[in-house]
Amino acid sequence: MSHRSAELFLQAQEFLAGGVSRNTLLRQPHPLYVASGNGCRVVDVDGVERIDFANNMASLIHGHAHPAIVEAVTAQVKRGTAFTMATEVEIAYARHLCGRSANFDKLRFVNSGTEAVMAALKAARAFTGRAGLAKTEGAYHGAYDYAEVSQAPGPQNWGAPDRPASVPLAVGTPEGVLHDVVVLPFNDPEAATAALNEHRDEIACVLLDLMPHRLGLVRADDSYVQALREWTMENGALLVFDEVITFRTEVGGMQARYEASPDLTAMGKMIGGGLPVGALAGRDEVMKVFSVQGGAPPRLPHSGTFSANPLTMAAGLAAMQLFDADATARLNRLGDVARSKIKEAISVAAVPASVTGTGSMFRIHLRSTPPRDYRSLFPSPAEAEALRLFIDGLYDAGVVMIYSGAGALSTPMGEAEVDALAEAVLTSLRTVKTRLPGSGSGAAT
Numbered sequence: 001m002s003h004r005s006a007e008l009f010l011q012a013q014e015f016l017a018g019g020v021s022r023n024t025l026l027r028q029p030h031p032l033y034v035a036s037g038n039g040c041r042v043v044d045v046d047g048v049e050r051i052d053f054a055n056n057m058a059s060l061i062h063g064h065a066h067p068a069i070v071e072a073v074t075a076q077v078k079r080g081t082a083f084t085m086a087t088e089v090e091i092a093y094a095r096h097l098c099g100r101s102a103n104f105d106k107l108r109f110v111n112s113g114t115e116a117v118m119a120a121l122k123a124a125r126a127f128t129g130r131a132g133l134a135k136t137e138g139a140y141h142g143a144y145d146y147a148e149v150s151q152a153p154g155p156q157n158w159g160a161p162d163r164p165a166s167v168p169l170a171v172g173t174p175e176g177v178l179h180d181v182v183v184l185p186f187n188d189p190e191a192a193t194a195a196l197n198e199h200r201d202e203i204a205c206v207l208l209d210l211m212p213h214r215l216g217l218v219r220a221d222d223s224y225v226q227a228l229r230e231w232t233m234e235n236g237a238l239l240v241f242d243e244v245i246t247f248r249t250e251v252g253g254m255q256a257r258y259e260a261s262p263d264l265t266a267m268g269k270m271i272g273g274g275l276p277v278g279a280l281a282g283r284d285e286v287m288k289v290f291s292v293q294g295g296a297p298p299r300l301p302h303s304g305t306f307s308a309n310p311l312t313m314a315a316g317l318a319a320m321q322l323f324d325a326d327a328t329a330r331l332n333r334l335g336d337v338a339r340s341k342i343k344e345a346i347s348v349a350a351v352p353a354s355v356t357g358t359g360s361m362f363r364i365h366l367r368s369t370p371p372r373d374y375r376s377l378f379p380s381p382a383e384a385e386a387l388r389l390f391i392d393g394l395y396d397a398g399v400v401m402i403y404s405g406a407g408a409l410s411t412p413m414g415e416a417e418v419d420a421l422a423e424a425v426l427t428s429l430r431t432v433k434t435r436l437p438g439s440g441s442g443a444a445t
């Protein structure tokens with residue numbers, strides 16, 4: 001129990017619906033309120049310091065208050081934060097990002113990953129003239145109605161494994177939305193292709209995260225991505241990658257690790273340098289849907305009051321210039337060390353647990369066999385409760401993590417922070433050991 005945070009949550013509930021503006025912050029018995037962050041450490045309002053492996057849901061690649069980003073933002077804030085005029089820094093940043101991948105001919109900035117995915121789906125519709133979309137079951141792509149379909153189905157409504165049902169997330173989701181979204185099983189090319197074949201002339205695009213965190217941070221197989229690429233090409237549809245999280249994996253995003261290239265890519269999180277951001281990049285021919293051509297209105301009219309605001313542009317450009325090939329490779333190596341030390345902790349604690357992820361991301365599962373997809377990940381109530389207690393234990397041991405068991409490294413981290421993480425994992429696993437289904441009884445050694 002954190003006294004000041006408890007007090008603040010009481011105040012918050014008077015004015016904020018549910019006490020927060022984002023449900024991700026909710027934890028029992030109340031959210032923690034932060035006082036400040038510096039590098040990879042955060043201090044809460046009760047003065048407790050922790051190492052931050054959540055990094056605002058994997059969005060802070062350089063941790064908190066990196067001097068170069070602070071300098072860039074401070075200089076820009078003095079010159080103004082938003083204008084009804086374009087800025088040079090927007091061009092400089094677009095040039096930088098387009099230079100990171102051969103798949104990015106042109107780009108548009110928006111304000112969140114949700115918006116980037118929404119713009120990508122609408123661009124695909126505008127390009128193809130079709131309304132239908134396809135996505136993998138359980139994948140999280142932000143808060144656009146269509147992208148939310150089958151984000152969190154359960155055994156009671158998810159349908160057959162090879163032909164998942166289109167399940168609404170929010171009460172009141174229009175039937176038309178469900179009708180327009182085909183849900184695909186993950187890493188099953190035959191079943192995915194069969195489901196798509198039922199809608200050959202209706203699909204504008206297939207939306208895919210190459211390592212969806214809600215599916216356990218498991219990588220999409222090359223054969224799966226290739227099958228989706230081939231199907232979309234043969235059927236006049238586009239392939240859209242959601243790299244809002246995975247872009248950190250390589251200089252040009254996780255797509256650099258695949259042979260198949262997307263038509264469009266949605267980005268967000270780390271490319272804002274700590275400020276709200278989203279971006280959509282892709283093939284010139286497709287991105288033309290945003291352009292006014294010969295006086296005719298664009299196929300996809302698109303604006304946003306704060307899109308490409310110079311504050312975000314300055315922060316993002318500074319952050320991404322720092323996150324070059326060497327920095328990416330160093331953080332990926334540290335990710336390998338983190339996953340191997342977590343494995344060691346699991347083995348010392350002798351509990352049924354496992355770790356997934358690649359590059360600078362990892363996810364801990366309280367099961368000896370890592371998940372393959374959304375359904376194999378789906379926890380029983382006892383498993384969900386054990387995971388909650390495990391993450392609470394990490395907080396108690398001085399580590400901030402995402403409550404799914406996922407974590408992301410930041411560049412201020414080194415082996416010392418990874419050692420501290422592994423130690424916290426060991427301590428917390430020992431504490432929850434007896435609560436883990438399948439671990440047998442008896443105290444941890």
Ligand SMILES: Cc1ncc(COP(=O)(O)O)c(C=O)c1O
Binds near residue numbers: 142
């Ligand atoms: C893969 C993916 N896509 C899209 C989003 C939505 O981004 P935002 O929260 O910036 O709207 C998220 C956010 O967690 C995400 O993880």
